Amino acid sequence: MTEQPRETASPRGAGAAPAAVPALAVRDVTHTFGARKALDDVSLDVPAGSFTALLGPNGAGKTTLFSLVTRLYDNRSGAIHVLGYDVRRQPAAALSQLGVVFQARTLDLELSVLDNLLYHATLHGIGFGAGRRRAMELLAQAGLADRARDKVRNLSGGQMRRVEIVRALIHRPRLLLLDEPTVGLDIASRAALVAQVRELVAQEAIGVLWATHIIEEIQPGDRIVVLHRGRVRARGSYEEMLAQTGTDELGAAFLKLVGDEAEAA
Incomplete structure:
Protein backbone atom coordinates (compact mmCIF):
# COMPACT_ATOMS: atom_id res chain seq x y z
CA MET A 1 0.00 0.00 0.00
CA THR A 2 1.29 3.48 -0.83
CA GLU A 3 1.43 5.81 2.15
CA GLN A 4 -0.42 9.08 2.06
CA PRO A 5 1.64 12.23 1.47
CA ARG A 6 3.07 13.57 4.69
CA GLU A 7 1.31 16.55 6.14
CA THR A 8 3.39 19.60 6.89
CA ALA A 9 2.99 21.36 10.23
CA SER A 10 2.60 25.11 10.06
CA PRO A 11 5.29 26.86 12.07
CA ARG A 12 4.18 28.61 15.24
CA GLY A 13 4.68 32.33 14.97
CA ALA A 14 3.78 35.30 12.84
CA GLY A 15 1.39 34.52 10.04
CA ALA A 16 0.57 30.99 11.24
CA ALA A 17 -3.12 30.22 11.51
CA PRO A 18 -3.69 28.62 14.96
CA ALA A 19 -6.15 26.08 13.57
CA ALA A 20 -3.49 24.89 11.09
CA VAL A 21 -0.97 24.01 13.83
CA PRO A 22 -1.26 20.31 14.74
CA ALA A 23 -1.47 19.37 18.38
CA LEU A 24 1.40 16.99 17.61
CA ALA A 25 3.67 16.81 14.57
CA VAL A 26 6.34 14.09 14.34
CA ARG A 27 8.71 14.24 11.39
CA ASP A 28 11.28 11.65 10.24
CA VAL A 29 12.07 10.33 13.73
CA THR A 30 14.33 7.31 14.09
CA HIS A 31 15.40 5.89 17.45
CA THR A 32 17.69 2.98 18.26
CA PHE A 33 18.61 0.97 21.32
CA GLY A 34 22.06 -0.29 20.47
CA ALA A 35 21.72 -2.21 17.22
CA ARG A 36 17.93 -2.46 17.48
CA LYS A 37 15.92 0.15 15.60
CA ALA A 38 12.82 0.85 17.71
CA LEU A 39 11.48 3.58 15.40
CA ASP A 40 12.32 3.90 11.72
CA ASP A 41 11.68 7.26 10.01
CA VAL A 42 8.34 7.82 11.77
CA SER A 43 6.13 10.76 10.76
CA LEU A 44 2.59 11.50 11.92
CA ASP A 45 0.23 14.31 12.87
CA VAL A 46 -2.44 14.66 15.56
CA PRO A 47 -4.72 17.55 14.54
CA ALA A 48 -6.15 19.74 17.25
CA GLY A 49 -9.55 18.49 18.38
CA SER A 50 -9.07 14.98 16.99
CA PHE A 51 -9.06 11.47 18.41
CA THR A 52 -6.11 9.77 16.74
CA ALA A 53 -5.47 6.10 17.43
CA LEU A 54 -1.89 4.82 17.32
CA LEU A 55 -2.64 1.21 16.46
CA GLY A 56 -0.04 -1.49 16.76
CA PRO A 57 0.78 -4.73 18.59
CA ASN A 58 2.97 -4.86 21.68
CA GLY A 59 6.54 -4.03 20.67
CA ALA A 60 5.49 -1.84 17.73
CA GLY A 61 7.29 1.21 19.13
CA LYS A 62 4.32 3.06 20.64
CA THR A 63 5.87 3.54 24.09
CA THR A 64 9.20 4.58 22.58
CA LEU A 65 7.43 7.26 20.58
CA PHE A 66 5.64 8.53 23.69
CA SER A 67 8.96 8.63 25.55
CA LEU A 68 10.43 10.83 22.82
CA VAL A 69 7.46 13.20 22.78
CA THR A 70 7.59 13.58 26.57
CA ARG A 71 11.40 13.99 26.62
CA LEU A 72 12.06 10.84 28.64
CA TYR A 73 14.25 10.04 25.63
CA ASP A 74 16.02 12.56 23.43
CA ASN A 75 15.16 12.51 19.73
CA ARG A 76 18.47 12.75 17.89
CA SER A 77 16.90 12.61 14.45
CA GLY A 78 13.92 14.32 12.87
CA ALA A 79 11.71 16.76 14.77
CA ILE A 80 8.80 16.65 17.21
CA HIS A 81 6.51 19.65 17.74
CA VAL A 82 3.74 20.05 20.32
CA LEU A 83 1.37 22.88 19.34
CA GLY A 84 4.19 24.21 17.16
CA TYR A 85 6.86 24.09 19.89
CA ASP A 86 9.98 22.00 19.22
CA VAL A 87 10.38 19.58 22.15
CA ARG A 88 14.20 19.77 21.95
CA ARG A 89 14.62 23.53 21.52
CA GLN A 90 11.56 24.69 23.49
CA PRO A 91 10.93 21.85 25.98
CA ALA A 92 9.24 23.93 28.69
CA ALA A 93 6.78 25.50 26.24
CA ALA A 94 6.11 22.15 24.53
CA LEU A 95 5.57 20.17 27.73
CA SER A 96 3.29 22.85 29.18
CA GLN A 97 0.84 21.99 26.37
CA LEU A 98 1.03 18.26 27.03
CA GLY A 99 -0.81 15.87 29.36
CA VAL A 100 0.22 12.22 29.62
CA VAL A 101 -1.25 8.98 30.93
CA PHE A 102 1.48 6.34 30.87
CA GLN A 103 0.88 2.62 30.56
CA ALA A 104 2.33 1.99 34.04
CA ARG A 105 0.34 3.37 36.96
CA THR A 106 2.10 6.39 38.47
CA PRO A 173 -3.03 21.00 28.07
CA ARG A 174 -4.07 21.03 24.42
CA LEU A 175 -2.60 17.57 23.67
CA LEU A 176 -3.30 14.39 25.64
CA LEU A 177 -1.21 11.25 25.18
CA LEU A 178 -2.53 7.93 26.51
CA ASP A 179 -0.34 4.85 26.27
CA GLU A 180 -2.43 1.64 26.36
CA PRO A 181 -4.63 3.20 29.08
CA THR A 182 -7.17 0.36 29.25
CA VAL A 183 -4.71 -2.48 29.89
CA GLY A 184 -5.98 -4.57 32.80
CA LEU A 185 -9.45 -3.00 32.90
CA ASP A 186 -12.71 -4.89 32.57
CA ILE A 187 -14.97 -4.26 29.59
CA ALA A 188 -17.25 -1.77 31.36
CA SER A 189 -14.33 0.26 32.78
CA ARG A 190 -12.61 0.27 29.40
CA ALA A 191 -15.74 1.57 27.66
CA ALA A 192 -16.21 4.28 30.29
CA LEU A 193 -12.61 5.45 29.93
CA VAL A 194 -12.81 5.64 26.14
CA ALA A 195 -16.08 7.57 26.40
CA GLN A 196 -14.54 10.03 28.88
CA VAL A 197 -11.67 10.83 26.53
CA ARG A 198 -13.91 11.14 23.50
CA GLU A 199 -16.05 13.62 25.43
CA LEU A 200 -12.94 15.72 26.08
CA VAL A 201 -12.25 15.84 22.35
CA ALA A 202 -15.83 16.84 21.55
CA GLN A 203 -16.28 19.43 24.28
CA GLU A 204 -12.81 20.95 24.69
CA ALA A 205 -11.22 20.30 21.28
CA ILE A 206 -8.20 18.61 22.84
CA GLY A 207 -5.98 16.65 20.48
CA VAL A 208 -5.68 13.03 21.66
CA LEU A 209 -3.16 10.37 20.68
CA TRP A 210 -4.51 7.05 22.02
CA ALA A 211 -2.02 4.19 21.73
CA THR A 212 -3.68 0.79 21.65
CA HIS A 213 -3.57 -2.72 20.26
CA ILE A 214 -7.33 -3.18 20.82
CA ILE A 215 -9.25 -2.72 17.58
CA GLU A 216 -12.58 -2.28 19.40
CA GLU A 217 -11.43 1.01 20.96
CA ILE A 218 -11.36 2.66 17.52
CA GLN A 219 -14.52 4.02 15.91
CA PRO A 220 -15.60 5.31 12.49
CA GLY A 221 -14.51 8.92 12.12
CA ASP A 222 -11.27 8.43 14.08
CA ARG A 223 -7.89 9.11 12.59
CA ILE A 224 -5.58 6.09 12.63
CA VAL A 225 -1.82 5.60 12.45
CA VAL A 226 -0.76 1.97 12.04
CA LEU A 227 2.65 1.38 13.62
CA HIS A 228 4.37 -2.00 13.30
CA ARG A 229 7.96 -2.93 14.06
CA GLY A 230 8.88 0.71 14.39
CA ARG A 231 7.50 1.83 11.04
CA VAL A 232 4.34 3.68 10.06
CA ARG A 233 2.47 1.34 7.73
CA ALA A 234 -0.52 3.60 7.02
CA ARG A 235 -2.17 6.85 8.12
CA GLY A 236 -5.63 8.23 7.51
CA SER A 237 -9.22 8.12 8.67
CA TYR A 238 -11.02 4.95 9.69
CA GLU A 239 -12.96 5.06 6.44
CA GLU A 240 -9.82 5.60 4.36
CA MET A 241 -8.19 2.54 5.95
CA LEU A 242 -11.08 0.36 4.84
CA ALA A 243 -11.22 1.88 1.37
CA GLN A 244 -7.50 1.61 0.74
CA THR A 245 -7.30 -2.01 1.87
CA GLY A 246 -10.55 -3.10 0.25
CA THR A 247 -11.89 -4.48 3.54
CA ASP A 248 -15.09 -3.91 5.48
CA GLU A 249 -13.77 -3.99 9.04
CA LEU A 250 -10.69 -2.59 10.75
CA GLY A 251 -9.26 -5.87 12.01
CA ALA A 252 -9.04 -7.18 8.45
CA ALA A 253 -7.56 -3.87 7.27
CA PHE A 254 -4.86 -4.05 9.94
CA LEU A 255 -3.90 -7.60 9.04
CA LYS A 256 -3.71 -6.65 5.38
CA LEU A 257 -1.47 -3.68 6.14
CA VAL A 258 1.06 -5.61 8.23
CA GLY A 259 0.68 -8.92 6.40
CA ASP A 260 2.45 -11.98 7.69
CA GLU A 261 4.61 -9.85 9.98
CA ALA A 262 1.74 -9.59 12.49
CA GLU A 263 1.57 -13.36 12.79
CA ALA A 264 5.33 -13.63 13.17
CA ALA A 265 5.55 -10.86 15.79
Missing part, protein backbone atom coordinates in the same frame (compact mmCIF):
# COMPACT_ATOMS: atom_id res chain seq x y z
CA LEU A 107 -0.21 7.61 41.24
CA ASP A 108 1.02 7.53 44.85
CA LEU A 109 -1.15 4.84 46.42
CA GLU A 110 -0.66 6.15 49.97
CA LEU A 111 -1.79 9.70 49.19
CA SER A 112 -5.38 10.76 48.75
CA VAL A 113 -6.79 11.40 45.30
CA LEU A 114 -6.81 15.13 45.96
CA ASP A 115 -3.24 15.20 47.31
CA ASN A 116 -2.00 13.42 44.17
CA LEU A 117 -3.67 16.10 42.06
CA LEU A 118 -2.45 19.02 44.18
CA TYR A 119 1.13 17.76 44.00
CA HIS A 120 0.91 17.65 40.22
CA ALA A 121 -0.64 21.12 40.11
CA THR A 122 2.27 22.47 42.17
CA LEU A 123 4.75 21.00 39.68
CA HIS A 124 3.04 23.09 37.01
CA GLY A 125 3.24 26.27 39.09
CA ILE A 126 -0.46 26.31 40.01
CA GLY A 127 -1.19 27.75 43.46
CA PHE A 128 -2.93 25.70 46.16
CA GLY A 129 -6.31 27.41 45.92
CA ALA A 130 -6.45 27.40 42.13
CA GLY A 131 -5.16 23.83 42.03
CA ARG A 132 -7.79 22.63 44.47
CA ARG A 133 -10.60 24.31 42.53
CA ARG A 134 -9.36 22.85 39.26
CA ALA A 135 -8.95 19.38 40.79
CA MET A 136 -12.44 19.33 42.27
CA GLU A 137 -13.94 20.61 39.01
CA LEU A 138 -12.29 17.83 37.03
CA LEU A 139 -13.12 15.17 39.62
CA ALA A 140 -16.78 16.21 39.46
CA GLN A 141 -16.73 15.89 35.67
CA ALA A 142 -15.20 12.42 36.03
CA GLY A 143 -17.81 11.39 38.62
CA LEU A 144 -15.18 11.08 41.36
CA ALA A 145 -15.73 14.16 43.53
CA ASP A 146 -16.90 11.97 46.41
CA ARG A 147 -13.57 10.05 46.35
CA ALA A 148 -11.31 13.11 46.65
CA ARG A 149 -10.26 12.32 50.23
CA ASP A 150 -9.89 8.56 49.69
CA LYS A 151 -6.47 6.99 49.40
CA VAL A 152 -5.73 5.98 45.84
CA ARG A 153 -5.16 2.36 46.88
CA ASN A 154 -8.87 2.12 47.73
CA LEU A 155 -9.97 2.87 44.16
CA SER A 156 -10.73 0.37 41.44
CA GLY A 157 -8.44 0.08 38.43
CA GLY A 158 -10.85 2.03 36.26
CA GLN A 159 -11.17 4.79 38.86
CA MET A 160 -7.37 5.07 39.10
CA ARG A 161 -7.18 5.54 35.36
CA ARG A 162 -9.82 8.27 35.49
CA VAL A 163 -7.83 10.03 38.22
CA GLU A 164 -4.73 9.81 36.04
CA ILE A 165 -6.64 11.51 33.22
CA VAL A 166 -7.79 14.21 35.64
CA ARG A 167 -4.18 14.70 36.74
CA ALA A 168 -3.05 14.99 33.12
CA LEU A 169 -5.64 17.75 32.56
CA ILE A 170 -4.86 19.86 35.65
CA HIS A 171 -2.73 22.39 33.72
CA ARG A 172 -5.17 22.64 30.78
Whole structure:
Protein backbone atom coordinates (compact mmCIF):
# COMPACT_ATOMS: atom_id res chain seq x y z
CA MET A 1 0.00 0.00 0.00
CA THR A 2 1.29 3.48 -0.83
CA GLU A 3 1.43 5.81 2.15
CA GLN A 4 -0.42 9.08 2.06
CA PRO A 5 1.64 12.23 1.47
CA ARG A 6 3.07 13.57 4.69
CA GLU A 7 1.31 16.55 6.14
CA THR A 8 3.39 19.60 6.89
CA ALA A 9 2.99 21.36 10.23
CA SER A 10 2.60 25.11 10.06
CA PRO A 11 5.29 26.86 12.07
CA ARG A 12 4.18 28.61 15.24
CA GLY A 13 4.68 32.33 14.97
CA ALA A 14 3.78 35.30 12.84
CA GLY A 15 1.39 34.52 10.04
CA ALA A 16 0.57 30.99 11.24
CA ALA A 17 -3.12 30.22 11.51
CA PRO A 18 -3.69 28.62 14.96
CA ALA A 19 -6.15 26.08 13.57
CA ALA A 20 -3.49 24.89 11.09
CA VAL A 21 -0.97 24.01 13.83
CA PRO A 22 -1.26 20.31 14.74
CA ALA A 23 -1.47 19.37 18.38
CA LEU A 24 1.40 16.99 17.61
CA ALA A 25 3.67 16.81 14.57
CA VAL A 26 6.34 14.09 14.34
CA ARG A 27 8.71 14.24 11.39
CA ASP A 28 11.28 11.65 10.24
CA VAL A 29 12.07 10.33 13.73
CA THR A 30 14.33 7.31 14.09
CA HIS A 31 15.40 5.89 17.45
CA THR A 32 17.69 2.98 18.26
CA PHE A 33 18.61 0.97 21.32
CA GLY A 34 22.06 -0.29 20.47
CA ALA A 35 21.72 -2.21 17.22
CA ARG A 36 17.93 -2.46 17.48
CA LYS A 37 15.92 0.15 15.60
CA ALA A 38 12.82 0.85 17.71
CA LEU A 39 11.48 3.58 15.40
CA ASP A 40 12.32 3.90 11.72
CA ASP A 41 11.68 7.26 10.01
CA VAL A 42 8.34 7.82 11.77
CA SER A 43 6.13 10.76 10.76
CA LEU A 44 2.59 11.50 11.92
CA ASP A 45 0.23 14.31 12.87
CA VAL A 46 -2.44 14.66 15.56
CA PRO A 47 -4.72 17.55 14.54
CA ALA A 48 -6.15 19.74 17.25
CA GLY A 49 -9.55 18.49 18.38
CA SER A 50 -9.07 14.98 16.99
CA PHE A 51 -9.06 11.47 18.41
CA THR A 52 -6.11 9.77 16.74
CA ALA A 53 -5.47 6.10 17.43
CA LEU A 54 -1.89 4.82 17.32
CA LEU A 55 -2.64 1.21 16.46
CA GLY A 56 -0.04 -1.49 16.76
CA PRO A 57 0.78 -4.73 18.59
CA ASN A 58 2.97 -4.86 21.68
CA GLY A 59 6.54 -4.03 20.67
CA ALA A 60 5.49 -1.84 17.73
CA GLY A 61 7.29 1.21 19.13
CA LYS A 62 4.32 3.06 20.64
CA THR A 63 5.87 3.54 24.09
CA THR A 64 9.20 4.58 22.58
CA LEU A 65 7.43 7.26 20.58
CA PHE A 66 5.64 8.53 23.69
CA SER A 67 8.96 8.63 25.55
CA LEU A 68 10.43 10.83 22.82
CA VAL A 69 7.46 13.20 22.78
CA THR A 70 7.59 13.58 26.57
CA ARG A 71 11.40 13.99 26.62
CA LEU A 72 12.06 10.84 28.64
CA TYR A 73 14.25 10.04 25.63
CA ASP A 74 16.02 12.56 23.43
CA ASN A 75 15.16 12.51 19.73
CA ARG A 76 18.47 12.75 17.89
CA SER A 77 16.90 12.61 14.45
CA GLY A 78 13.92 14.32 12.87
CA ALA A 79 11.71 16.76 14.77
CA ILE A 80 8.80 16.65 17.21
CA HIS A 81 6.51 19.65 17.74
CA VAL A 82 3.74 20.05 20.32
CA LEU A 83 1.37 22.88 19.34
CA GLY A 84 4.19 24.21 17.16
CA TYR A 85 6.86 24.09 19.89
CA ASP A 86 9.98 22.00 19.22
CA VAL A 87 10.38 19.58 22.15
CA ARG A 88 14.20 19.77 21.95
CA ARG A 89 14.62 23.53 21.52
CA GLN A 90 11.56 24.69 23.49
CA PRO A 91 10.93 21.85 25.98
CA ALA A 92 9.24 23.93 28.69
CA ALA A 93 6.78 25.50 26.24
CA ALA A 94 6.11 22.15 24.53
CA LEU A 95 5.57 20.17 27.73
CA SER A 96 3.29 22.85 29.18
CA GLN A 97 0.84 21.99 26.37
CA LEU A 98 1.03 18.26 27.03
CA GLY A 99 -0.81 15.87 29.36
CA VAL A 100 0.22 12.22 29.62
CA VAL A 101 -1.25 8.98 30.93
CA PHE A 102 1.48 6.34 30.87
CA GLN A 103 0.88 2.62 30.56
CA ALA A 104 2.33 1.99 34.04
CA ARG A 105 0.34 3.37 36.96
CA THR A 106 2.10 6.39 38.47
CA LEU A 107 -0.21 7.61 41.24
CA ASP A 108 1.02 7.53 44.85
CA LEU A 109 -1.15 4.84 46.42
CA GLU A 110 -0.66 6.15 49.97
CA LEU A 111 -1.79 9.70 49.19
CA SER A 112 -5.38 10.76 48.75
CA VAL A 113 -6.79 11.40 45.30
CA LEU A 114 -6.81 15.13 45.96
CA ASP A 115 -3.24 15.20 47.31
CA ASN A 116 -2.00 13.42 44.17
CA LEU A 117 -3.67 16.10 42.06
CA LEU A 118 -2.45 19.02 44.18
CA TYR A 119 1.13 17.76 44.00
CA HIS A 120 0.91 17.65 40.22
CA ALA A 121 -0.64 21.12 40.11
CA THR A 122 2.27 22.47 42.17
CA LEU A 123 4.75 21.00 39.68
CA HIS A 124 3.04 23.09 37.01
CA GLY A 125 3.24 26.27 39.09
CA ILE A 126 -0.46 26.31 40.01
CA GLY A 127 -1.19 27.75 43.46
CA PHE A 128 -2.93 25.70 46.16
CA GLY A 129 -6.31 27.41 45.92
CA ALA A 130 -6.45 27.40 42.13
CA GLY A 131 -5.16 23.83 42.03
CA ARG A 132 -7.79 22.63 44.47
CA ARG A 133 -10.60 24.31 42.53
CA ARG A 134 -9.36 22.85 39.26
CA ALA A 135 -8.95 19.38 40.79
CA MET A 136 -12.44 19.33 42.27
CA GLU A 137 -13.94 20.61 39.01
CA LEU A 138 -12.29 17.83 37.03
CA LEU A 139 -13.12 15.17 39.62
CA ALA A 140 -16.78 16.21 39.46
CA GLN A 141 -16.73 15.89 35.67
CA ALA A 142 -15.20 12.42 36.03
CA GLY A 143 -17.81 11.39 38.62
CA LEU A 144 -15.18 11.08 41.36
CA ALA A 145 -15.73 14.16 43.53
CA ASP A 146 -16.90 11.97 46.41
CA ARG A 147 -13.57 10.05 46.35
CA ALA A 148 -11.31 13.11 46.65
CA ARG A 149 -10.26 12.32 50.23
CA ASP A 150 -9.89 8.56 49.69
CA LYS A 151 -6.47 6.99 49.40
CA VAL A 152 -5.73 5.98 45.84
CA ARG A 153 -5.16 2.36 46.88
CA ASN A 154 -8.87 2.12 47.73
CA LEU A 155 -9.97 2.87 44.16
CA SER A 156 -10.73 0.37 41.44
CA GLY A 157 -8.44 0.08 38.43
CA GLY A 158 -10.85 2.03 36.26
CA GLN A 159 -11.17 4.79 38.86
CA MET A 160 -7.37 5.07 39.10
CA ARG A 161 -7.18 5.54 35.36
CA ARG A 162 -9.82 8.27 35.49
CA VAL A 163 -7.83 10.03 38.22
CA GLU A 164 -4.73 9.81 36.04
CA ILE A 165 -6.64 11.51 33.22
CA VAL A 166 -7.79 14.21 35.64
CA ARG A 167 -4.18 14.70 36.74
CA ALA A 168 -3.05 14.99 33.12
CA LEU A 169 -5.64 17.75 32.56
CA ILE A 170 -4.86 19.86 35.65
CA HIS A 171 -2.73 22.39 33.72
CA ARG A 172 -5.17 22.64 30.78
CA PRO A 173 -3.03 21.00 28.07
CA ARG A 174 -4.07 21.03 24.42
CA LEU A 175 -2.60 17.57 23.67
CA LEU A 176 -3.30 14.39 25.64
CA LEU A 177 -1.21 11.25 25.18
CA LEU A 178 -2.53 7.93 26.51
CA ASP A 179 -0.34 4.85 26.27
CA GLU A 180 -2.43 1.64 26.36
CA PRO A 181 -4.63 3.20 29.08
CA THR A 182 -7.17 0.36 29.25
CA VAL A 183 -4.71 -2.48 29.89
CA GLY A 184 -5.98 -4.57 32.80
CA LEU A 185 -9.45 -3.00 32.90
CA ASP A 186 -12.71 -4.89 32.57
CA ILE A 187 -14.97 -4.26 29.59
CA ALA A 188 -17.25 -1.77 31.36
CA SER A 189 -14.33 0.26 32.78
CA ARG A 190 -12.61 0.27 29.40
CA ALA A 191 -15.74 1.57 27.66
CA ALA A 192 -16.21 4.28 30.29
CA LEU A 193 -12.61 5.45 29.93
CA VAL A 194 -12.81 5.64 26.14
CA ALA A 195 -16.08 7.57 26.40
CA GLN A 196 -14.54 10.03 28.88
CA VAL A 197 -11.67 10.83 26.53
CA ARG A 198 -13.91 11.14 23.50
CA GLU A 199 -16.05 13.62 25.43
CA LEU A 200 -12.94 15.72 26.08
CA VAL A 201 -12.25 15.84 22.35
CA ALA A 202 -15.83 16.84 21.55
CA GLN A 203 -16.28 19.43 24.28
CA GLU A 204 -12.81 20.95 24.69
CA ALA A 205 -11.22 20.30 21.28
CA ILE A 206 -8.20 18.61 22.84
CA GLY A 207 -5.98 16.65 20.48
CA VAL A 208 -5.68 13.03 21.66
CA LEU A 209 -3.16 10.37 20.68
CA TRP A 210 -4.51 7.05 22.02
CA ALA A 211 -2.02 4.19 21.73
CA THR A 212 -3.68 0.79 21.65
CA HIS A 213 -3.57 -2.72 20.26
CA ILE A 214 -7.33 -3.18 20.82
CA ILE A 215 -9.25 -2.72 17.58
CA GLU A 216 -12.58 -2.28 19.40
CA GLU A 217 -11.43 1.01 20.96
CA ILE A 218 -11.36 2.66 17.52
CA GLN A 219 -14.52 4.02 15.91
CA PRO A 220 -15.60 5.31 12.49
CA GLY A 221 -14.51 8.92 12.12
CA ASP A 222 -11.27 8.43 14.08
CA ARG A 223 -7.89 9.11 12.59
CA ILE A 224 -5.58 6.09 12.63
CA VAL A 225 -1.82 5.60 12.45
CA VAL A 226 -0.76 1.97 12.04
CA LEU A 227 2.65 1.38 13.62
CA HIS A 228 4.37 -2.00 13.30
CA ARG A 229 7.96 -2.93 14.06
CA GLY A 230 8.88 0.71 14.39
CA ARG A 231 7.50 1.83 11.04
CA VAL A 232 4.34 3.68 10.06
CA ARG A 233 2.47 1.34 7.73
CA ALA A 234 -0.52 3.60 7.02
CA ARG A 235 -2.17 6.85 8.12
CA GLY A 236 -5.63 8.23 7.51
CA SER A 237 -9.22 8.12 8.67
CA TYR A 238 -11.02 4.95 9.69
CA GLU A 239 -12.96 5.06 6.44
CA GLU A 240 -9.82 5.60 4.36
CA MET A 241 -8.19 2.54 5.95
CA LEU A 242 -11.08 0.36 4.84
CA ALA A 243 -11.22 1.88 1.37
CA GLN A 244 -7.50 1.61 0.74
CA THR A 245 -7.30 -2.01 1.87
CA GLY A 246 -10.55 -3.10 0.25
CA THR A 247 -11.89 -4.48 3.54
CA ASP A 248 -15.09 -3.91 5.48
CA GLU A 249 -13.77 -3.99 9.04
CA LEU A 250 -10.69 -2.59 10.75
CA GLY A 251 -9.26 -5.87 12.01
CA ALA A 252 -9.04 -7.18 8.45
CA ALA A 253 -7.56 -3.87 7.27
CA PHE A 254 -4.86 -4.05 9.94
CA LEU A 255 -3.90 -7.60 9.04
CA LYS A 256 -3.71 -6.65 5.38
CA LEU A 257 -1.47 -3.68 6.14
CA VAL A 258 1.06 -5.61 8.23
CA GLY A 259 0.68 -8.92 6.40
CA ASP A 260 2.45 -11.98 7.69
CA GLU A 261 4.61 -9.85 9.98
CA ALA A 262 1.74 -9.59 12.49
CA GLU A 263 1.57 -13.36 12.79
CA ALA A 264 5.33 -13.63 13.17
CA ALA A 265 5.55 -10.86 15.79
